[in-house]
Amino acid sequence: MKIDINLCTFRRPEVVETLRSIDRLQIPEGVQLRVIVIDNDHAPSARARVEAMADGMKLPVTYTHAPAGNIALARNAGLDLSEADWVAFLDDDETVGPDWLAAMIERQRETGADAVFGHSRAAYDETAPAWIVARDYHSNIVEARGGVVETGYTCNSLLRWGDAPWTDQRFDLSRGRSGGEDTEFFFRLRAMGASYAIADKATAHERVSPNRLTxxxxxxxxxxxxxxxxxxxxxxxxxxxxxxxxxxxxxxxxxxxxxxxxxxxxxxxxxxxxxxxxxxxxxxxxxxxxxxxxx
Incomplete structure (x- = not known):
C-alpha cells in the first residue's frame, strides 16, 4: 500500500513541525509512505526549511514549487506528482499523533470507503475571545447528513487514488483564493461514485493564528x-x-x-x-x- 501525503504550504514556518510529526508516525506493516511538499508562494520561500528538515527525516520527502498564491493550483501539483495507491492531505499548520495514519487506514479497511476524513481540532491561546473558544469555530469536524458523508476537507483526509476512476479530476482553480475548493472537489467525486467515511480516531491539531480570531x-x-x-x-x-x-x-x-x-x-x-x-x-x-x- 503506497501512500503520498500531500502537504501544501504558503509562508508558514510551522510546516517544519508538521513534517516532524509526520516523521514520528507509526507506519503499519506493508505501507510505503512519501511526503510531497508543495510550496505555493510566489518565490520558493519554503525550500530551505523543508529541505533542511527532510535531511534528518526517515521518510522520503519531495519538494516542488507551484507558484501563484492559489491553493487549488498547489493541490493539483501534488496530485500530478502522486503515483501512489492513496493520497493523504494535511495542512501546513497542523500536527498529527503517531497513530494518525494507522487510524486512517484502519477506518478505511473497516468501511471500504474511497475516502476517509478525520477531524481537525483547533488549539487556542489566551488571546482568543471567549465567544470564539466557547463555540470552537476553528475546528473542522466532519459530519454525516442523514447518515451519509457528502463531502470533506483536505485538512485531514485519505483518498483512493492509483486505480480510482477520478485520477483525472483536479481542484477548481477558480476557488483557489476564496477557499472551498476541497468541499467542491469531494462533492464532485461523490457524484462520480466515491463513498466516504469518518475516522474519529484520526485527529489532526491546529494552532489558530491571531489574525483569524476576529x-x-x-x-x-x-x-x-x-x-x-x-x-x-x-x-x-x-x-x-x-x-x-x-x-x-x-x-x-x-x-x-x-x-x-x-x-x-x-x-x-x-x-x-x-x-x-x-x-x-x-x-x-x-x-x-x-x-x-x-x-
Whole structure:
C-alpha cells in the first residue's frame, strides 16, 4: 500500500513541525509512505526549511514549487506528482499523533470507503475571545447528513487514488483564493461514485493564528463555506429549492441575532449562521467569492 501525503504550504514556518510529526508516525506493516511538499508562494520561500528538515527525516520527502498564491493550483501539483495507491492531505499548520495514519487506514479497511476524513481540532491561546473558544469555530469536524458523508476537507483526509476512476479530476482553480475548493472537489467525486467515511480516531491539531480570531474573518469563512455547499444542488429545480430554503434560514438567523443582542456569544453565533446561509444563496446565483488566501 503506497501512500503520498500531500502537504501544501504558503509562508508558514510551522510546516517544519508538521513534517516532524509526520516523521514520528507509526507506519503499519506493508505501507510505503512519501511526503510531497508543495510550496505555493510566489518565490520558493519554503525550500530551505523543508529541505533542511527532510535531511534528518526517515521518510522520503519531495519538494516542488507551484507558484501563484492559489491553493487549488498547489493541490493539483501534488496530485500530478502522486503515483501512489492513496493520497493523504494535511495542512501546513497542523500536527498529527503517531497513530494518525494507522487510524486512517484502519477506518478505511473497516468501511471500504474511497475516502476517509478525520477531524481537525483547533488549539487556542489566551488571546482568543471567549465567544470564539466557547463555540470552537476553528475546528473542522466532519459530519454525516442523514447518515451519509457528502463531502470533506483536505485538512485531514485519505483518498483512493492509483486505480480510482477520478485520477483525472483536479481542484477548481477558480476557488483557489476564496477557499472551498476541497468541499467542491469531494462533492464532485461523490457524484462520480466515491463513498466516504469518518475516522474519529484520526485527529489532526491546529494552532489558530491571531489574525483569524476576529468576527470578520469568521464571517467571511462562513459565507464562503455556504458558497461551497451550494454545489451540492444539481439542476435548476434543486438549486431553486436550496436557494429558497437558505434564504428563509438566513432571515430566521438574523432575526434571532436581533433577539440575542445582549449576549456576544449568542448574537455572533446567529450572525455567523446567517452568513453561512447567505453564502449558499450567492453560491446558487454563481456570484463571485472574496479572496481569503494567497495574499
Amino acid at each position: 468576527f470578520q474573518w469568521l464571517r467571511q469563512r462562513k459565507f464562503r463555506m455556504g458558497q461551497s455547499y451550494s454545489v451540492s444542488a444539481r439542476g435548476p429545480a434543486a438549486s431553486a429549492r436550496l436557494f429558497c430554503t437558505a434564504a428563509a434560514k438566513a432571515a430566521f438567523c438574523h432575526g434571532r441575532a436581533l433577539l440575542s443582542l445582549p449576549s456576544a456569544e449568542a448574537r455572533n453565533y446567529w450572525l455567523l449562521r446567517g452568513a453561512l446561509h447567505l453564502g449558499v444563496c450567492t453560491g446558487v446565483l454563481s456570484m463571485p467569492s472574496r479572496d481569503l488566501y494567497g495574499t
